[in-house]
Amino acid sequence: MSGDKISDIQAFLQVARERSFTRAAAQLGVSQSALSHTIRAxxxxxxxxxxxxxxxxxxxxxxxxRLIQRVVPRFEAIAEELASFEELRDKPAGTVRITTPDFAANTILWPKLSKLQPKYPKLKIEVAIEPGLTDIVADRFDAGVRFGDQISKGMTAVRISPDIRMVIVGAPSYLKGRPLPRTPSDLTAHECINMRFSVRGGEYAWELKKGKRNLQVRVQGPWTFNSIYPVIDAALAGFGLAYMPEELALPHIRSGRLQTVLKDWCPTFPGLHLFFASQRQSSPALSLVVEALRYRR
Incomplete structure (x- = not known):
């Protein structure tokens, strides 16, 4: 049914309800003669x-x-459905799938989204912990979390953390009796705990920076993980040096269980960002998650 026919029936219902062309015309914001013409048509x-x-x-x-009895219930049902869509806008529903490194999941996503979700019971959040760089479009994720300099062009990115400094740390039990590394090349004489971001990829090269010098150092050691938390455990257990976000190392540094080396070579990366395809931004559920995670200084 075309829109003009629907509006004509609505005009008829208004006249029937008011039992007056004059009052109905005033309610509809049209002239009495125009309303009479609509009903005759x-x-x-x-x-x-x-x-x-x-x-x-x-x-x-x-x-x-008879028309009133048949039409009014249907119009009321349509009005209820439209109202439910307005409610969805205010109370978003649906599933938001996010791919993220474990560090971001533990320190940012969980603390913030665990407070958000109970307020919106119809919102479902799926978090996939993946160390590698995931194609969120091909793998059907709504969003991903990565450092700001790792995000592909064409994606919308929202900062969710401050800049992140990296550190190289080792347990006192490991460093005892060993010469401390003074330059990146000294790392070759040390046992180092490695990360591998993909089963098909190589081991991660530690990214070091001093002034304008940028180095990628491939280290060797007996342990390789695809998650940062076993790396921390291995470092605490004295298996070697480890490269990690300073935020994760600080509690152990303050307690004396870890100590830093090569401080002047440790870089700072642009903070973590939530990124998503631009067309996904209109999703009320994703918009809600974005605002909950957005970093505010």
Missing amino acids: LEARLGLRLLTRTTRSVAPTEAGE
């Missing part, structure tokens, strides 16, 4: 008289009453 299309008109009143005919 509707009656002509249906081939039925819908209203009985006298000089003092207007009342539905038998056909008009």
